[in-house]
Every structure is written in C-alpha cells, then in structure tokens.
Amino acid sequence: MAAGFRGGRSSSEVRLTQWKWFSRAGAPTERVLIGVSLVAIVGGNLVFDALNPDAVPLAARLAVLVGAFIVLTVLPLVVHAIRRPAPYADLSAKTVRVRSRVTPFASFTTARRIETGRSKQVVLEVSAPGEKVLLELRDRLGRVTTDPTQDAIVTFLQGSRVAMPSSSEDPTGRFAHVNFPQHLTREQAIELASHPLTSPDIGAGHHDVEAPSRGESTIG
Structure with a gap:
C-alpha cells in the first residue's frame, strides 16, 4: 500500500511526539537561541555607537533591539516547526500522518538512532x-x-517492516551491524522505544545487548 494524502485529523490518531513543538527533537536549543540573541544585542549596540550614539533615540534603539531579539529567537523555532511537523499514528488504520501525507506502518523499512550530542536524549x-x-x-x-x-x-514499530540494511558488498547483511552501526532491527527498535533508559547501547554499534522485554521488570 503506497503513501497517500488525507485532509483533517482522525479521532483515532495519537501524536507520536509527547513534548511541545518548540522542544521536539532537532529544535534549536536554548543555548543557541540565547547566544544568537546576545550577539544581536551587542552587535546592534556597537553599530549604533559606531554610526552616532546621539543620532538614534533610546526608545528607537530599544525597539530595534527587542525586534531583533524576537525575530532571532522565534524565527528558528517557527522554521523548525514547519520543517519538522508532528507525526500522528492512526492505530486502527495502521498509518502515520505527517501533515496531509499518510503512510502505512508497513512502508517504513529502516530505523536508526540519531546522534544528538546530548547524553540524555534518545532519538529514533x-x-x-x-x-x-x-x-x-x-x-x-x-x-x-x-x-x-x-x-x-x-x-x-510492531506494524513496520524495519530491518537492517544491506549493501552490494554484504548482500546477506552478515556485517550490517558494522557497516550500519546506528541502524536497528525491528526488535531492537521496539526494545529501545520500550526501554530508552535501560538500552543505552542499542543503535550505537552494539547490537548484542539484551534488555528486558516490554512489561517485564528490570529488578532482579
């Protein structure tokens, strides 16, 4: 079944991102936004002083700096929200919708863990x-x-057809864990989604890690 398009949101859909749009995976971090804003404020003051400190009224200077601050902090977040809209899963239809594009679970064939540079964050x-x-x-x-x-x-993930990729040099996929160290099998992806705290090595080139299945206790 190929991907299609649909207008509107189904009542049976569940959002696949729990956090607000401005804190989703890949969104600009607070440090970056604060840093850019500080650079804009300091740079703006230097430009005003270089031109003529007395030529620009204080109120106008503050208005320009506040406007620059708002644009530089809000614009990256808006751009990210447009580029990375929240996905929704229709569990009864077994489809994922991103905006109006609908894709069956079974059409998803690869999964890989994304390196984010943050030790606590786990993104698939x-x-x-x-x-x-x-x-x-x-x-x-x-x-x-x-x-x-x-x-x-x-x-x-259970309804997907996620599998380790193969290459022409390794058509059987025997060394897939070496050639594609961040990729996961469907079982590994499910395990990581079920236990993101207890499976830290999955998708990091270590595919022999065994973790408890969903619903089992991790306490011996």
Whole structure:
C-alpha cells in the first residue's frame, strides 16, 4: 500500500511526539537561541555607537533591539516547526500522518538512532520511501516518553517492516551491524522505544545487548 494524502485529523490518531513543538527533537536549543540573541544585542549596540550614539533615540534603539531579539529567537523555532511537523499514528488504520501525507506502518523499512550530542536524549529516525519520522524517546532533559505516546510508538514499530540494511558488498547483511552501526532491527527498535533508559547501547554499534522485554521488570 503506497503513501497517500488525507485532509483533517482522525479521532483515532495519537501524536507520536509527547513534548511541545518548540522542544521536539532537532529544535534549536536554548543555548543557541540565547547566544544568537546576545550577539544581536551587542552587535546592534556597537553599530549604533559606531554610526552616532546621539543620532538614534533610546526608545528607537530599544525597539530595534527587542525586534531583533524576537525575530532571532522565534524565527528558528517557527522554521523548525514547519520543517519538522508532528507525526500522528492512526492505530486502527495502521498509518502515520505527517501533515496531509499518510503512510502505512508497513512502508517504513529502516530505523536508526540519531546522534544528538546530548547524553540524555534518545532519538529514533524511522524511514519509508519519501517519508522520515523522528521519534524522541527521551528528551534532552532526560524525560522518557510515556503512554499513550510510548504505546503508539511501539505499536507503530510492531506494524513496520524495519530491518537492517544491506549493501552490494554484504548482500546477506552478515556485517550490517558494522557497516550500519546506528541502524536497528525491528526488535531492537521496539526494545529501545520500550526501554530508552535501560538500552543505552542499542543503535550505537552494539547490537548484542539484551534488555528486558516490554512489561517485564528490570529488578532482579
């Protein structure tokens, strides 16, 4: 079944991102936004002083700096929200919708763990032809995605056809874990989504890690 398009949101859909749009995976961090804003404020003052400190009224100077601050902090977030809209899973139809584009679970064939540079964050990218979905399993503050979002993510992965990729040099995929160290099998992706705290090595080139299955206790 190929991807299609649909208008509107189904009542059976579950959002696959638990956190607000401005804190989703890939969004500009607070440090970057604060740094850019400080550069704009300092740079603006230097430009005003270089031109003529007395030529620009204080009120106008403040208005320009506040406007620059708003643009430089809000614009990157808006651009990110447009480029990375939230995905929704229709569990009854077994489809994922991004905006109006609808893709069946079974069309997603690869999953890889994204390196974010933050030790607490766990992000999974699941791909189908013409579609990529970012799943933030644990955010940069260390918060783990909970139900119903987590359950929807696990159901989505269970219905997918995610598998390790192969290459012409290794058609059987025997060395896939070496050639594609960040990629996961469907079982590994499900395990990572179920236990993002107890499976830190999955998708980092260590595919022999065994973790408890969903619903089992980790306490011996």
